[in-house]
Amino acid sequence: KQEVTQIPAALSVPEGENLVLNCSFTDSAIYNLQWFRQDPGKGLTSLLLIQSSQREQTSGRLNASLDKSSGRSTLYIAASQPGDSATYLCASQGGSEKLVFGKGTKLTVNP
């Protein structure tokens, strides 16, 4: 059974700092890995999706990497802004369409 872990559970940084969020998964036989953002009281917004054959994906200040062999993915946020404050969740997809989610990292970017 796939297990997805995100460490740390919470992170607080000053504005402008570059930061990395970590995601690990136990079963490397994944189809893809997705990163989501969740604002308080809101649904999830998809940020990046990395197919199993890819090593990374980039969107603006965000860069997500995937290392299947080690069961790890990272989300890199460059030049963080207060508007980046949210909870970030990663989810792995196996052979079916099911996503298995980590519990998220709550990010606070202080002005």
Place this chain on the structure above:
Amino acid sequence: DAGVIQSPRHEVTEMGQEVTLRCKPISGHNSLFWYRQTMMRGLELLIYFNNNVPIDDSGMPEDRFSAKMPNASFSTLKIQPSEPRDSAVYFCASVEHAGHEQYFGPGTRLTVT
């Protein structure tokens, strides 16, 4: 497109009552997912449909929960009878094709007293 639409956004009910949550997926999307989110357990998949057919309901906690998708544009999740431990945020999500990004609705916050 308006995105995934869920209703109601908030529901407060008494233990023992029937609760029906509704979801309209994005037009043209083939699969629909129901999730439940709690502080303790995080996001859990309850059930998902592909082309209106239930594919995997292994996450449905017990027989009190049921879900239907009568057509491509509508799905319901029903809890009967509801219990306080069912209090959570319930999300609906849809995806165009397997392996593509899932798009989530705003969720329904359910409180059972």
